[in-house]
Each structure stands twice: as structure tokens, then as C-alpha cells.
Amino acid sequence: MDLKNKTALVTGAGSGFGEAMARAFVEHGARVAVVDLRRQEAERVAHELGRERAIAIEADVSSGAAVRDSVAKTVQAFGVPHIVVNNAGFTHKNRPMLEVDEATFDKIFAVNVKGIYHMVCAVSEAMRDNGGGVMLNVGSVAGLRPRPGLVWYSASKGAANVLSKALAVELAPWKIRVNAICPVMAPTGMLTDFMGGADTPELRSKFVGTIPMGRFCDPRDVAEAALYLASADFITGVELPVDGGRAV
Secondary structure (H helix, E strand, O other): OOOOOOEEEEEOOOOHHHHHHHHHHHHOOOEEEEEEOOHHHHHHHHHHHOOOOEEEEEOOOOOHHHHHHHHHHHHHHHOOOOEEEEOOOOOOOOOOHHHOOHHHHHHHHHHHOHHHHHHHHHHHHHHHHOOOEEEEEEOOHHHOOOOOOOHHHHHHHHHHHHHHHHHHHHHHHHOEEEEEEEEOOOOOOOHHHHHOOOOOHHHHHHHHOOOOOOOOOOHHHHHHHHHHHHHOOOOOOOEEEEOOOOOO
């Protein structure tokens, strides 16, 4: 697929799924704003992708001002984004629901849900005026088939999944497609929190055993889904599991 002359903005792009998506977009011709809370990681990815193809932006997506600034810097460097990926995420450790404190709960929803709200407010009118575009929200299979131990995280991802469908309907007249990508667990920075214990072969085996295809999600799997949804012009409002059959 050809993303030449397209601009993408990817949050949480300093590692994991976000980094893989940023790399895939550049490989297919796009210019990318690498947005991350961690400046050094954003700079690393942008440097490796090439300064003519990528810029690094430090931003906390729970802040409306920071999200607006990230959009403005993207527009200044590369023009209005054609593709926006709300990938930045936060979780609590896998534990009983009553052991998660209120501050952690608030942060989960501030990043995983309110971060999408901020981005929609910051970019949707510009995308409309630019002829439309694509918004991809990284939800989770936990928002489709939740399990004990990640109750509040699952609730936030359920919200991300559902609001993607609602946005798809409301933004369709503006020629903005909105879809949710719903990965299963992957060996990324949050894996230990998801598992709720030390990252051991035994614990990994336990979780892999719940995935019919017998392996964790790889960041490249999510990148491939993002590439497809970024170019599939008549697909909007879907929750696409990238989970090796986990949600079946």
C-alpha cells in the first residue's frame, strides 16, 4: 500500500505498538509525528526513521494543551495529519479490583479515554477541512472479553472500543473513518503489569495458553492491522481483534 504524501501522528510511539506503527507508516511512504511522554524515546525513534520523515514530540495525552500542541507541531512540520493513531496507554497491575487506588483509576481513564477526547477535539475539524482522514484507537481484547484482575483497565478499553464506533458514525459526514484495533497481550513495556507477577517462562506460558494461535501479539501484528485500516476506504466503526483468536 502507498502512503506517499500522507502524514501520520502516532501517540505512544516511543516503543511497542506505537513504534511499530510509526515504522510501518514510514516504510510505506508516510511522514510521521512520533508523540510520546518520554522525550528520549520519541527522539530515538524519530532519529532512526530519519529527520526528513519523522519528528519527535513530547506530550502527555491526558493534557488537552499538550495534545493541541502536538497537533500544531505536526501541522507545522508536515501538514494536517491524514492518519491519527491514539495508542498511548496506561494500566494498573493485574490484581483484585478493590486493590486499585483512585489515583491509578483516574490516570487510566485520563490516558486511555480522555486522551482520545483531547485528540478528537484537537484534530477532527482540521482533518475535515483537509478532506477527511483516518483515526485509529488502540483498544484491547480486554475490552471485548474481559477477565478478572484487569477490571478498570478493561473498562477503559471497552470505552475506547465503543467510542470508536460512536465517533465513526458522527464523523462519517466529515469523511473521517474511525476504527479500533484490539490487541491481545504483547511483550511490550506493560506486559509485567498485565501478568501481575514476575515475567517468568511459567507465567508467560500460562497466558499464551489462553491464545488459540499459541503466541503473544507482536507489535508488527498491530502495525499490519493499522496499515490495512489506514487504507481501507470503506471500513469504519469496526473493533478489529489482533489476538490470535483470544476473543472467540
